[in-house]
Amino acid sequence: MLRELKELATTAKQEGQAVAFGEIGLDYDRLGLCPKDIQREYFEKQLEIAVEVDLPLFLHSRAAHADFMGILRRFVDEGCLRRMGVVHSFTGTMQEMEQLVQEGWYVGVNGCSLKTEENLEVVRAIPLDRIMLETDGPWCEMRPSHASAPFVKDWEDTEGKRVKWVKKEKWVEGACVKGRNESVMMGKVAWAVAGIRGVSVREVCEAAWGNTVRVFGVGEV
Numbered sequence: 486m487l488r489e490l491k492e493l494a495t496t497a498k499q500e501g502q503a504v505a506f507g508e509i510g511l512d513y514d515r516l517g518l519c520p521k522d523i524q525r526e527y528f529e530k531q532l533e534i535a536v537e538v539d540l541p542l543f544l545h546s547r548a549a550h551a552d553f554m555g556i557l558r559r560f561v562d563e564g565c566l567r568r569m570g571v572v573h574s575f576t577g578t579m580q581e582m583e584q585l586v587q588e589g590w591y592v593g594v595n596g597c598s599l600k601t602e603e604n605l606e607v608v609r610a611i612p613l614d615r616i617m618l619e620t621d622g623p624w625c626e627m628r629p630s631h632a633s634a635p636f637v638k639d640w641e642d643t644e645g646k647r648v649k650w651v652k653k654e655k656w657v658e659g660a661c662v663k664g665r666n667e668s669v670m671m672g673k674v675a676w677a678v679a680g681i682r683g684v685s686v687r688e689v690c691e692a693a694w695g696n697t698v699r700v701f702g703v704g705e706v
């Protein structure tokens with residue numbers, strides 16, 4: 486299985502289809518799916534492959550910060566982790582964010598990163614040269630009950646009105662399914678982050694774009 490994963494990553498990199506290795510990491514909110522010791526063991530094995538294939542990392546860490554940092558730090562200290570990467574869908578504390586940034590990692594923000602007032606405080610403090618934006622999966626949309634809601638009201642009133650929303654049974658090309666987060670919501674995430682930080686949408690987008698290009702080697706700055 487790990488051998489196949491390495492082959493897949495190597496081929497995808499060679500053919501220009503992969504710009505990162507992941508997502509991999511630790512999730513202690515889902516121990517029912519996999520216990521901690523197995524997660525740690527395979528996170529390390531996957532990191533070994535990422536190092537060999539030499540791709541930047543796309544990382545996931547949930548309720549596992551100390552173990553997550555410990556494993557990454559060991560790879561960095563041993564000098565084998567040449568590429569850095571992003572810790573996506575960040576929902577950790579201020580201290581955890583600061584530690585990631587201090588140790589060279591980028592922080593990915595999506596709707597899940599904007600649910601509580603504490604989340605917003607953290608997002609305000611991420612250095613602009615370390616922030617990335619994402620939509621993530623279909624269930625990571627911003628909801629009216631989230632702390633982000635007041636910051637996307639303008640978006641809902643303008644951009645949101647241009648989106649055609651339908652129930653999934655009535656989907657047609659060009660429409661969005663109600664309640665399902667999709668890639669086209671990228672602008673809404675940027676809008677929310679700009680409002681929360683009190684800067685322009687352009688400033689947030691240019692920073693996130695530049696960071697993404699720099700880490701993954703895509704597009705142009």
Ligand SMILES: [Zn+2]
Pocket residue numbers: 508544545573574
């Ligand atoms: Zn994830």
